[in-house]
Amino acid sequence: MTQSIGSARLDRRGLLRGSLATAALAGLGGTLAGCATSGGGQTKQETGTKSADNPFGVPDGSTIDAVIFNGGYGYDYVQFAADQLKKKLPKVTPKVTPSTQIAQELQPRFAGGDPPDLIDNSGAGAMTFNSIQDQLEDLRDVFEANNYEGTKISDTLFPGAMEAGTFGGKVLEVNYVLSLYAIWYSASLFKENGWSVPQTWDEVLDLGAKAKAKGKYLWVWGKEAATYYQTLAMQSATKAAGDDFRLPLENLKPKSWSHPAIQKVFKALETCVQKGYFKPGGAGTQFTKAQAQWSNDQAALLYPSGAWIENEMKDQTKEGFEMTGAPVPVSSTSGEAMPYNAIYSTAGEPFIVPKGKNPAGGKELLRAMLSKEASANFAKTKLAPTIVKGGIPDDAFGSTALASQVKMLNDAGSNTFRFTTIGIYGMNTDQLVVWNNFLSGKIDAKGLTDGLQKIMDKVANDSSVKKTKAT
Amino acid sequence: MSTSAQATRATAPGTTPRRRRRRWTFDKISFMAVFLGVPLIIYVVFVISPFIQSVYYSLTDWGGFSTTMNFVGLANFKALLTDDLFLTALRNNIILLIVLPVFTIVVALIFASLVTVAGSNRGSVRGLHNSSFYRVVSFFPYVIPGVVIGLIWAQVYDPSSGLLNGVLTKIGLDQFQSYPWIGDERTALAASIFAMAWGGIGFYMVLFIAAIRGIEPELFEAMRIDGAGRWKTAMHLTMPMIRDNIQTAYIYLGIAALDGFVFMQALNPTGGPNNSTLVMGQVLFRTAFEHGKYGLATAMGVALSIVTLAFSALVFLVNRLLGAERDVAR
Numbered sequence: 001m002t003q004s005i006g007s008a009r010l011d012r013r014g015l016l017r018g019s020l021a022t023a024a025l026a027g028l029g030g031t032l033a034g035c036a037t038s039g040g041g042q043t044k045q046e047t048g049t050k051s052a053d054n055p056f057g058v059p060d061g062s063t064i065d066a067v068i069f070n071g072g073y074g075y076d077y078v079q080f081a082a083d084q085l086k087k088k089l090p091k092v093t094p095k096v097t098p099s100t101q102i103a104q105e106l107q108p109r110f111a112g113g114d115p116p117d118l119i120d121n122s123g124a125g126a127m128t129f130n131s132i133q134d135q136l137e138d139l140r141d142v143f144e145a146n147n148y149e150g151t152k153i154s155d156t157l158f159p160g161a162m163e164a165g166t167f168g169g170k171v172l173e174v175n176y177v178l179s180l181y182a183i184w185y186s187a188s189l190f191k192e193n194g195w196s197v198p199q200t201w202d203e204v205l206d207l208g209a210k211a212k213a214k215g216k217y218l219w220v221w222g223k224e225a226a227t228y229y230q231t232l233a234m235q236s237a238t239k240a241a242g243d244d245f246r247l248p249l250e251n252l253k254p255k256s257w258s259h260p261a262i263q264k265v266f267k268a269l270e271t272c273v274q275k276g277y278f279k280p281g282g283a284g285t286q287f288t289k290a291q292a293q294w295s296n297d298q299a300a301l302l303y304p305s306g307a308w309i310e311n312e313m314k315d316q317t318k319e320g321f322e323m324t325g326a327p328v329p330v331s332s333t334s335g336e337a338m339p340y341n342a343i344y345s346t347a348g349e350p351f352i353v354p355k356g357k358n359p360a361g362g363k364e365l366l367r368a369m370l371s372k373e374a375s376a377n378f379a380k381t382k383l384a385p386t387i388v389k390g391g392i393p394d395d396a397f398g399s400t401a402l403a404s405q406v407k408m409l410n411d412a413g414s415n416t417f418r419f420t421t422i423g424i425y426g427m428n429t430d431q432l433v434v435w436n437n438f439l440s441g442k443i444d445a446k447g448l449t450d451g452l453q454k455i456m457d458k459v460a461n462d463s464s465v466k467k468t469k470a471t
Numbered sequence: 472m473s474t475s476a477q478a479t480r481a482t483a484p485g486t487t488p489r490r491r492r493r494r495w496t497f498d499k500i501s502f503m504a505v506f507l508g509v510p511l512i513i514y515v516v517f518v519i520s521p522f523i524q525s526v527y528y529s530l531t532d533w534g535g536f537s538t539t540m541n542f543v544g545l546a547n548f549k550a551l552l553t554d555d556l557f558l559t560a561l562r563n564n565i566i567l568l569i570v571l572p573v574f575t576i577v578v579a580l581i582f583a584s585l586v587t588v589a590g591s592n593r594g595s596v597r598g599l600h601n602s603s604f605y606r607v608v609s610f611f612p613y614v615i616p617g618v619v620i621g622l623i624w625a626q627v628y629d630p631s632s633g634l635l636n637g638v639l640t641k642i643g644l645d646q647f648q649s650y651p652w653i654g655d656e657r658t659a660l661a662a663s664i665f666a667m668a669w670g671g672i673g674f675y676m677v678l679f680i681a682a683i684r685g686i687e688p689e690l691f692e693a694m695r696i697d698g699a700g701r702w703k704t705a706m707h708l709t710m711p712m713i714r715d716n717i718q719t720a721y722i723y724l725g726i727a728a729l730d731g732f733v734f735m736q737a738l739n740p741t742g743g744p745n746n747s748t749l750v751m752g753q754v755l756f757r758t759a760f761e762h763g764k765y766g767l768a769t770a771m772g773v774a775l776s777i778v779t780l781a782f783s784a785l786v787f788l789v790n791r792l793l794g795a796e797r798d799v800a801r
Contacts, residue, residue: 103760110536131534131763223654225740283744284654293631324481426761430556432741440654440744464532464764 221286592651
């Protein structure tokens with residue numbers, strides 16, 4: 001590029017440059033004064049009169065803007081509830097919009113002071129709860145209101161449903177879907193080979209040897225879901241040591257990954273890795289492909305996951321697989337803080353109502369979703385229980401996985417536990433790196449512990465991250 | 472570039488430039504409004520002003536979802552310099568910046584030479600037999616969007632059912648049974664770079680072909696008569712003659728390497744084994760959308776643009792130091 005441009009005369013390009021610079025400077029003055037976020041101010045809230053049919057006072061003629069994560073559960077179940085609401089309040093227009101990238105799509109709306117009235121903040125692209133916490137409505141009155149059948153909503157729910165969305169004394173989320181975590185296996189395959197589901201880590205290792213003899217692996221993992229094994233380990237350790245392990249961990253305390261209860265589990269997993277019970281190559285395998293190696297190829301016996309696994313792998317499950325769940329293994333079936341039957345059960349799919357234009361409308365739509373009819377519709381179409389009790393018949397719509405869920409919930413009784421704040425700091429991506437290294441055999445249990453602790457300490461020491469106390 | 476240079480030469484010392492006062496007619500004003508004013512406004516509104524806003528946000532602790540923020544000065548930039556993850560990503564970007572352009576340009580140049588001037592030694596200077604077919608085929612990958620290329624190659628590299636391991640085990644290399652190409656630190660970045668280059672080679676090849684066709688064929692003939700082989704021709708004739716194009720290609724590829732987000736996110740959304748394929752764009756994305764630290768993320772964006780500008784300046788400087796003025800034949 002020859003750059004010997006005449007200097008004395010102002011040529012065309014010089015003029016352009018000059019005017020651009022001027023424009024840039026002019027822009028500087030204007031924009032710095034009032035940035036893009038200036039849309040802010042206070043959003044005007046519409047209000048209407050409250051009545052028995054309209055307990056939150058949704059104004060007539062208003063629109064309810066709902067943005068729903070369109071993932072494993074789709075969004076038609078919210079549309080179903082919206083149609084019910086429309087029957088009750090014909091002058092209100094609910095508008096249900098699907099989204100697969102919640103944070104990217106809604107961040108500008110939050111920043112501009114115009115958030116939707118109801119959001120299903122779920123999926124890989126969900127908004128970090130921490131950064132929106134202060135802008136959410138307290139949803140306690142939804143639980144206090146009557147449902148469409150006239151019963152107080154909190155009386156119709158599984159125990160712990162409201163607590164799952166309670167942060168610092170405020171009910172900020174309604175977690176709609178009841179979910180539990182387990183290890184999943186093919187009942188038919190186990191029966192065929194005379195295997196039984198391992199209850200302790202010693203039995204896990206035994207089963208690993210038997211699987212090897214059959215040319216199969218015990219576990220399989222995918223690169224984006226390596227931390228499912230972290231959830232597995234955390235559950236096993238919580239069953240062993242209870243809150244003595246769980247609370248320091250959830251409150252990001254130093255050395256919480258060094259607790260003897262979790263160390264025992266890490267050691268057991270380390271042995272599995274060393275003995276080659278993990279199908280190699282997981283660090284380079286997309287996670288649903290890895291899951292299909294378990295559910296379709298039956299290359300591995302067990303997979304630790306949440307109850308969504310049945311729905312997620314619906315199209316990639318071998319005929320006659322009989323997917324069944326069992327509580328996660330423990331170090332010893334006696335003398336631990338909780339019995340073997342204890343399960344990590346919690347509600348998922350967090351619905352939130354921002355302090356926006358029509359929060360009453362958002363709450364009303366939630367009330368419609370919590371009606372008997374809407375929740376039964378969800379259970380039937382999605383093969384998963386909602387937090388509303390009694391939506392599932394005895395035959396569990398013919399699903400072995402759903403039937404085993406109901407059984408596990410019944411067996412556990414009051415012995416359920418859950419993790420509350422560990423997931424709200426966005427640590428998962430960093431933890432994946434460490435877990436992929438560990439499961440590939442690149443680092444040992446000590447390396448895993450150090451790696452996880454380092455990630456946790458970084459968040460704990462970062463004063464810009466708002467901490468929520470776990471209870 | 473050369474038109475303005477000629478225009479300057481035309482008004483060499485001695486001739487006084489015309490300086491007639493022109494009248495502002497409606498034609499002239501409306502022309503300027505449409506062809507100068509409108510683009511300028513669009514540019515200012517959609518390019519300049521977001522840029523300035525970004526610089527401002529990078530000096531705040533904005534969380535992204537609120538309308539309030541505090542001014543924190545250069546704290547975000549200080550935090551970047553001590554952020555392990557960001558520095559890892561910066562290192563990966565710099566490796567990409569060095570390897571990707573060199574690899575792509577060398578391969579593209581070889582292919583371009585083959586289909587233009589490296590054909591038969593007899594008769595006129597021409598490319599290989601059926602060269603137009605190769606030219607079309609090699610351009611195909613460029614037509615595919617980056618994210619699709621990433622997904623395709625993620626499948627090719629799949630440890631259990633991927634094409635690559637399938638071929639390698641078929642020819643008897645059993646150690647590649649379930650070898651995770653993008654899941655092992657030793658190969659992850661190289662494999663990713665290969666996929667990126669695969670997508671880009673076709674375009675740069677076509678660019679170089681056009682440039683080589685612009686060289687007088689007599690020069691190649693003269694070179695051949697003087698007894699130069701293909702290698703000497705490429706090194707001493709082709710390369711110097713298309714120097715400008717190579718420089719442009721280097722800058723384009725360098726900017727692509729500094730970005731790299733699309734490919735890396737499609738190949739390894741989690742940053743790869745031990746973060747070995749993590750690029751700055753991915754850290755930025757995570758910081759903003761997963762950690763809700765938009766101020767810090769914007770600081771990363773500003774840092775990225777500074778690195779990009781510095782890189783372009785460096786390429787210009789190096790090219791000049793290597794004697795660009797001397798070589799360029801125009």
